[in-house]
Amino acid sequence: MERDSTYRYQPLPPIAAEGRTPSFTRLLFLYSGSGEDPFEAHLEIVDIENAPPYEALSYTWGKPTEQPRDYIWMQGCPMPMKPNLEDALRSLRLPNQVRRLWVDALCIDQSDLDERARQVQYMRLVYKHAARVVVWLGLKTSGTHEAFQAAEKLARIREFTHPAATGPDGGQLDPDTVQGLTSSMVEDLPETCMIHLDEVFERPYFSRCWCVQEVVASSRAIAKIEDLEMSFFDLIASLIVLAGWKSEIVIDRPYQLWNLILMRRQSNSFLGQPEVEGSIGSFLSLLELTRTLQATDDRDKVFSLLGVCDEGLNPVLALTQIHGNNDSWRIRLIRRGLTRVNNFVNGLAPDLNFGRPRALRPDYKRETVLVYCDLTRFLLRKQPRILDVLDHVQHDEDPSLGDYPSWVPKWFNPRTCCVFKGAYLAGFCDGHFRYFAELHDIPVRDDPVRPKVLSLDGYHVDVVQQTSETVDFGFGSRATAEAIVQAWEQLFDLPIAPRCGRKYRDNRFLDVAFCKAILAGALGSIIGFSHLLTKNQGGLNPRFDDRTHKSHAELEREAQDLAETFLAQMAEFGLPPTAMEFGNPYREEKLYTFGAGVRTYLNNRKVFATRDGRVGIGPKMMQPGDEVVILFGGRMPFIARQRGDHRLLIGSCYLVDEELMWGKVTEKVRFNRGGPPRVTFEFH
Numbered sequence: 001m002e003r004d005s006t007y008r009y010q011p012l013p014p015i016a017a018e019g020r021t022p023s024f025t026r027l028l029f030l031y032s033g034s035g036e037d038p039f040e041a042h043l044e045i046v047d048i049e050n051a052p053p054y055e056a057l058s059y060t061w062g063k064p065t066e067q068p069r070d071y072i073w074m075q076g077c078p079m080p081m082k083p084n085l086e087d088a089l090r091s092l093r094l095p096n097q098v099r100r101l102w103v104d105a106l107c108i109d110q111s112d113l114d115e116r117a118r119q120v121q122y123m124r125l126v127y128k129h130a131a132r133v134v135v136w137l138g139l140k141t142s143g144t145h146e147a148f149q150a151a152e153k154l155a156r157i158r159e160f161t162h163p164a165a166t167g168p169d170g171g172q173l174d175p176d177t178v179q180g181l182t183s184s185m186v187e188d189l190p191e192t193c194m195i196h197l198d199e200v201f202e203r204p205y206f207s208r209c210w211c212v213q214e215v216v217a218s219s220r221a222i223a224k225i226e227d228l229e230m231s232f233f234d235l236i237a238s239l240i241v242l243a244g245w246k247s248e249i250v251i252d253r254p255y256q257l258w259n260l261i262l263m264r265r266q267s268n269s270f271l272g273q274p275e276v277e278g279s280i281g282s283f284l285s286l287l288e289l290t291r292t293l294q295a296t297d298d299r300d301k302v303f304s305l306l307g308v309c310d311e312g313l314n315p316v317l318a319l320t321q322i323h324g325n326n327d328s329w330r331i332r333l334i335r336r337g338l339t340r341v342n343n344f345v346n347g348l349a350p351d352l353n354f355g356r357p358r359a360l361r362p363d364y365k366r367e368t369v370l371v372y373c374d375l376t377r378f379l380l381r382k383q384p385r386i387l388d389v390l391d392h393v394q395h396d397e398d399p400s401l402g403d404y405p406s407w408v409p410k411w412f413n414p415r416t417c418c419v420f421k422g423a424y425l426a427g428f429c430d431g432h433f434r435y436f437a438e439l440h441d442i443p444v445r446d447d448p449v450r451p452k453v454l455s456l457d458g459y460h461v462d463v464v465q466q467t468s469e470t471v472d473f474g475f476g477s478r479a480t481a482e483a484i485v486q487a488w489e490q491l492f493d494l495p496i497a498p499r500c501g502r503k504y505r506d507n508r509f510l511d512v513a514f515c516k517a518i519l520a521g522a523l524g525s526i527i528g529f530s531h532l533l534t535k536n537q538g539g540l541n542p543r544f545d546d547r548t549h550k551s552h553a554e555l556e557r558e559a560q561d562l563a564e565t566f567l568a569q570m571a572e573f574g575l576p577p578t579a580m581e582f583g584n585p586y587r588e589e590k591l592y593t594f595g596a597g598v599r600t601y602l603n604n605r606k607v608f609a610t611r612d613g614r615v616g617i618g619p620k621m622m623q624p625g626d627e628v629v630i631l632f633g634g635r636m637p638f639i640a641r642q643r644g645d646h647r648l649l650i651g652s653c654y655l656v657d658e659e660l661m662w663g664k665v666t667e668k669v670r671f672n673r674g675g676p677p678r679v680t681f682e683f684h
Helices: 083-092 113-128 144-161 175-187 191-201 210-216 232-245 255-264 283-289 329-346 368-381 388-392 477-491 510-519 522-530 543-548 552-573 585-602 664-670
Strands: 024-030 039-047 055-058 070-074 077-081 099-102 132-136 221-225 228-231 454-467 605-610 615-619 627-631 638-643 646-652 678-683
Touching (some): 055 083, 055 113, 055 210, 077 083, 083 132, 113 210, 132 210, 144 232, 232 255, 255 283, 368 454, 454 664, 477 585, 510 522, 510 552, 510 585, 522 585, 585 605, 615 646, 627 678
Parallel strands (some): 055 099, 055 132
Antiparallel strands (some): 024 039, 070 077, 454 627, 454 678, 638 646
16 A cells, blocks of 8 residues: 555634534545545535535445445545445546545544534435435345336326325226226236345345435435446335235335435325424434444444434424324424424523434434433433333343333344334323323433433332243244144133133133234234235235224123134134135134244244242243233333342233223322222332
């Protein structure tokens, strides 16, 4: 290596002592060249909101262990580049003129943690003000050209299948018409097209968490593979159709995320306008949708979402959200007023962070575990204090091991099972309370006295007496039925077919209660009936929304009916050799629904029985002797484990106990009308 040694960055202008500081960053001026010519460039400091036209590169860095393959020369000094960036710049470099680019690996001094944190706050602006965002997907393979052609055709299918699609008369297309159009258009494509397109979506780019903010903020984004280019949003529109072609269930896959991003860009989307401009959803919903995505630094699983979530873009929401009608004109008026005050105060001087909790401020000097503790505590404290974030606690090993408290979701780990969502309100009750959850040791300031300890009010319900092994479903209806029978036999010394006739604690049949448990009651009924993408390429079954708005009693009756249908089928035919042997289409649909719900919620969980005769399903790490508890503000019961003077949070669970699951017991406890005594649980 010749010329000078390592390049030294010119520092960005310091943050002003008073008032607002411009959003300073650097632009890369990539000099012309071709082929194997050495890369040469220089960096210029600009205010990104008043910069000359430039393009922003969205790409993957590569594996941390990957070594640089080439260098880019900056004013005589070499800067190493990893292979994927080298390939991107070689493809982007123009033969006869300079190209202005923003590339995070080169435009940010990655060795300066303060600068990294400062630039993360500007990241949304960088991609928002770019003339276009170039999404670099890598080098060509044998089927790439065919894949892009297929994607452009499939994007047209999306125009017919998204919920805002209309027919020639201006009316909304019915599901059968959508299905017919989709099927005929997909059938016209060679199967190799779909296979090659699927390979495009297997590229590392689609597993990277920062890519979400980069494309969401863009006004225009193009997908690029060497000389091939197409609209990035047309490409991801084809992904939704591809998912239907593959018959993929979307509940635990990134298709939901890309579908949401696409819908947010459509002015006629049934989602309507976002509550916060530029946002695609709440912090918690995006943490869930991006859980399968990856980041080199685990803190970026949090920081990468600040520019696209409601709370990150408008922290005032954390103080003004309510449970119920969030569009009240009074609430909107209060929110606008608080937002103006917040912006005015923060404009008086730098780093005031008025109204912005620590969890919403990127800080690469803060230990990763504390970043995750800050985030969890923020999501618990924000109005109106609902404990939904705790439903995402999923342990793969003994929660007493390691540095992370048991109550903190590890968003850098893929989820092990489907999260219990909606329907139940075990820790809620009617009445006027300042908050739904009762938290202790949560001072107003950002630094709790014990940052790794969480204290919550609730009450003890029961003790786990026996559990099945962790359920892992094979493929097909027979494998599903076999897993169900095995779990039953691990808990009860009775046959499931023919039916045993033993009664449950509510005087109904035990086998029905067991089947309701593995279905997660109303939750499994709702999910099962949705039929997901497999029944309507690119969208949920139209009956899905109807079911989510049914009464508690109706949902419970449906779950009961599904359980009894499965038991009747088992009693009559035994284990099914195939999925299509039933003959009765009505029963067949119910059995399909039951199977879909069970596979969704029981997979990678255990079935358990308690000392007081309840049955339910819970986390894979639960064991006999664990407690079942209700925490105020939680939708589901939780499994807790006593450890000396504190407890560990093992995860959420479902119990077959309607009075408990719908908050009737919580109502007694909170209004002192009987029920178990109130307890303050301290979780470590």
